[in-house]
Amino acid sequence: MLEGKLEQASLFKKVVEAVRELVQDCNFDCTENGLALQAMDTSHVSLVSLLLTADGFSEYRCDRNLALGINLVSLTKILRCGNNEDILTLEAGDSADSLVVRFENTQQDRMSEYALKLMDIDQEHLGIPETEYAASITMPSTEFQRICRDMQSISESITIDCTKGGVKFTCEGDIGNGSVTLKPNSSADKPELCTKIDLSEPVSLTLSTKYLLNFCKATGLSQQVTLKLADENPILVEYPLSAGHLRFYLAPKLDE
Amino acid sequence: MSRLFIIPAGDGRDDSVSSIVTLPHPSTAVRTRYLVTRSPLAIHELTIIDHPTPHSTLISHSSSLDCDAGPTPLSPVSETSATEEDTGCIISSAQVHIATRVAPFFFLLRVLVQHEAQYRTWEDIFDCLRLETPAYRHISALLEPELEKIADTVEPAPGIRCYRLSRDKLFRLLSSRITRMTDKLPEILAKTHVTSKLAPVRFDESTPDEMYVRARRQVAITILAGYLPSSLAKAFVAGFESEKRVLDDYVSRLKEARAQEMMRQMMMAGAGNGKRKFEDEDKDEALKNKKTGKNAHASNGVRKLKKADTTGMSKLSMFFNKK
Numbered sequence: 001m002l003e004g005k006l007e008q009a010s011l012f013k014k015v016v017e018a019v020r021e022l023v024q025d026c027n028f029d030c031t032e033n034g035l036a037l038q039a040m041d042t043s044h045v046s047l048v049s050l051l052l053t054a055d056g057f058s059e060y061r062c063d064r065n066l067a068l069g070i071n072l073v074s075l076t077k078i079l080r081c082g083n084n085e086d087i088l089t090l091e092a093g094d095s096a097d098s099l100v101v102r103f104e105n106t107q108q109d110r111m112s113e114y115a116l117k118l119m120d121i122d123q124e125h126l127g128i129p130e131t132e133y134a135a136s137i138t139m140p141s142t143e144f145q146r147i148c149r150d151m152q153s154i155s156e157s158i159t160i161d162c163t164k165g166g167v168k169f170t171c172e173g174d175i176g177n178g179s180v181t182l183k184p185n186s187s188a189d190k191p192e193l194c195t196k197i198d199l200s201e202p203v204s205l206t207l208s209t210k211y212l213l214n215f216c217k218a219t220g221l222s223q224q225v226t227l228k229l230a231d232e233n234p235i236l237v238e239y240p241l242s243a244g245h246l247r248f249y250l251a252p253k254l255d256e
Numbered sequence: 257m258s259r260l261f262i263i264p265a266g267d268g269r270d271d272s273v274s275s276i277v278t279l280p281h282p283s284t285a286v287r288t289r290y291l292v293t294r295s296p297l298a299i300h301e302l303t304i305i306d307h308p309t310p311h312s313t314l315i316s317h318s319s320s321l322d323c324d325a326g327p328t329p330l331s332p333v334s335e336t337s338a339t340e341e342d343t344g345c346i347i348s349s350a351q352v353h354i355a356t357r358v359a360p361f362f363f364l365l366r367v368l369v370q371h372e373a374q375y376r377t378w379e380d381i382f383d384c385l386r387l388e389t390p391a392y393r394h395i396s397a398l399l400e401p402e403l404e405k406i407a408d409t410v411e412p413a414p415g416i417r418c419y420r421l422s423r424d425k426l427f428r429l430l431s432s433r434i435t436r437m438t439d440k441l442p443e444i445l446a447k448t449h450v451t452s453k454l455a456p457v458r459f460d461e462s463t464p465d466e467m468y469v470r471a472r473r474q475v476a477i478t479i480l481a482g483y484l485p486s487s488l489a490k491a492f493v494a495g496f497e498s499e500k501r502v503l504d505d506y507v508s509r510l511k512e513a514r515a516q517e518m519m520r521q522m523m524m525a526g527a528g529n530g531k532r533k534f535e536d537e538d539k540d541e542a543l544k545n546k547k548t549g550k551n552a553h554a555s556n557g558v559r560k561l562k563k564a565d566t567t568g569m570s571k572l573s574m575f576f577n578k579k
Contacts, residue, residue: 021557041561044571071553126576156565170286174303176482177284210564214557234575251575253568 002030002066002092005059009103010084011221013076015050015246018218018239020072022048022248027067027121030092034060034244038125046211047126047234047249056243058087064094069121078114092118128249133228133236134203135162138196139182141225141239145216147180152209154178157253161204162229167197171209192223203229206253212237215248222246258347260313263300263355267293277391282362282483285388291355292394299363299395300355308563311350360395361402361429362483368407368421369485375410375418378403405429427492430480437476438469449475454506457513470503 006012019026019037026039034053040046054060082088082103089102098115105111147169151158155173162168166183186194218239219225228236234249263274274293281288291300367384378400385392385399392399403409406426407419441450450471454463477496481489 020555022561024554024558040572042558043561043564043566043569044573045566045569047572047576073553073555076555125579126572127579128576170284172284172286176478177286208564208566208569210561214561217557234572249572249576251569251572254570255568 001064001094002062002068002090003059004030004035004057004062004090006056006088006090007058008084009079009082009086009088011056011241012052012088012090013079013082013084014218014220015052015241016072016075016079018215018221018246019048019050020076021214021217022046023072025069025071025119025121027069027123030062030066030068032062039123040126041211045208045251047128049128049245049247049249051244052241053243056241066092066094067121068092068099069119070099070116071119075116078116081112081114131228131230131233131236132200133230134199134201135167135227135229136198137162137167137227137229138194138224139167139227140193140195141216141219141222143182143195144225144227145213145219148209148213148216150180151178152213156209157206158209158212159204159206160227160229160235161202162197162199163202164197164199167195167227194224203231205229205231205235207235207250208253211250215250218246218248257349258345259349259351259353260315260347261291261302261353261355263291263293264357267296267298267300267355267357275394277394278389279363279391279395280366280388282358282365283485283489285366287389290358291353297395297398299358299360299398301358303354303356305352305354306565306567307350308565313347313350313352314344315347316344358483359402359433360398361406361426363392363395364399364402364406365421365426365488366485368419369488372421375408375412375420377416377418381419423488423491426488427495430492433480434473434476437479438472441472441475445475446472454510457510457517463510467503467506470499474500474503 019039022041023039024042026037029036029038032054034051034056036052037048037050039048054062078101082101083105086103086105089100089104091100091102092098096118098117101114101116103112148158151169151171154175154177155171157171159170160167161170166181168179168181170179171177182195184195184197186196215237221241222239224240226236226238226240228238232252232254234251237248237250239246274291276289277292278287278289280286289302291302292298293300363385364381367381367388370384381403382392382396382399403419406422406429408422408425410418410420412418450468454467454471456463473496477493481493484492
């Protein structure tokens with residue numbers, strides 16, 4: 001039996017809206033520690049990994065591990081039936097064939113309940129090894145989104161070069177090229193606008209603009225995003241959540 | 257692995273050897289691959305056109321695969337038979353490398369602009385280039401004659417010539433190219449950057465020819481500026497600022513008129529009541545999917561990603577182990 005209560009439906013709505021841009025169907029793995037999800041896009045070049053820990057829920061109980069197979073477009077349709085401020089409860093029996101989604105408004109005088117049919121999804125899980133990243137860049141998530149948006153009209157790929165002096169995003173396409181350079185900065189009163197670079201050695205990765213832009217659908221979840229880079233390894237784009245995280249991995253474009 | 261190149265007619269004749277060299281891009285200094293043909297000696301930039309899904313290409317030397325000859329029997333076109341009979345070959349990729357000539361003087365500009373105040377000999381200039389990459393030796397014979405076109409010269413001693421960048425000469429040369437490019441702008445560029453931008457709001461209106469010429473010139477200026485080092489590009493583009501402003505004003509007036517016209521049409525159709533919400537978007541999406549036979553259970557993002565170019569990207573299972 002799973003029962004999880006979130007004080008604000010908006011968090012779960014935003015998470016699902018972000019993940020559905022990458023995968024169509026996936027399993028939500030429910031354990032006593034919380035809710036997790038790992039899935040790859042159809043080309044298997046990117047992976048999304050979500051963790052909502054039990055502390056993030058105002059009430060949480062999961063007696064037995066459950067894998068809830070869900071079509072994310074259908075789940076979005078149901079989540080749109082509730083308001084952002086509503087209290088959201090997710091409920092599923094041990095051998096249930098549907099997930100019950102319940103909304104309760106803040107005045108507690110309106111309750112709505114929907115059931116989403118579950119699917120059997122055969123999904124492979126990948127073990128993600130601990131990687132020593134050469135660079136870790138933490139920056140405003142809106143800035144990262146803006147760079148990806150601006151560059152999508154110029155090129156199919158973005159190169160991220162990280163050196164001691166800063167991080168440089170460049171793109172080169174048929175119409176021309178472009179670059180954005182960000183230098184580390186810190187501001188005590190507005191920590192969300194800081195750019196922080198931890199670097200052990202300079203690193204450069206070329207990545208698909210379309211995929212990065214898709215990851216940016218998670219911008220609303222967190223004011224800051226962390227990019228972790230290691231040569232010839234998938235980039236990690238992480239949006240921290242108050243209890244958990246939403247991580248995206250993307251294979252780099254390598255010269256043949 | 258074999259690759260397919262399309263090079264301008266007459267370049268790289270049968271008996272000459274062409275090579276690929278890596279040189280810094282004239283504008284950005286990013287290392288870029290160029291094709292150098294020997295006979296006649298010319299440098300070409302490469303544009304790769306690819307197919308989003310795996311395809312292979314059959315190149316046939318004989319006319320046996322002529323489309324007019326009707327359907328081709330499947331069996332004779334195997335890789336081995338093609339090689340044996342020397343009638344063609346199969347390349348396991350749909351990539352086509354389109355080679356376009358680049359004027360060699362662009363490759364001199366970054367070095368010349370670094371020492372803009374000094375007169376220097378060709379040997380000095382070439383040494384600077386060679387420091388960047390020795391690969392310049394492949395095109396040195398192309399570069400030296402080009403200096404005269406873009407530099408002032410002095411002869412301090414008999415037989416010794418020194419060169420210094422002349423912005424006047426360079427910009428005059430580029431201006432003549434703008435005129436040439438304006439007249440011969442490829443159809444696809446004209447369509448995206450000129451015709452669609454300047455399309456009149458209503459059928460009974462027309463855009464002045466002068467604006468079309470201005471828009472075509474702006475495309476040419478932008479393309480040329482893409483080959484200049486940033487300081488030169490800024491000065492070059494600034495020279496056409498007033499010309500650009502007239503065009504920009506006209507385009508923004510057109511945009512405004514177009515928006516008003518659209519509002520008017522929406523009001524007439526009764527669609528402008530501001531009640532459109534997510535549900536409608538979903539309905540539209542579902543309707544569109546129904547018409548095109550697409551999967552209604554996948555989001556827009558998922559469908560867009562199916563079209564993303566993933567060449568050169570390995571599957572994640574290469575990096576992460578299966579559990």
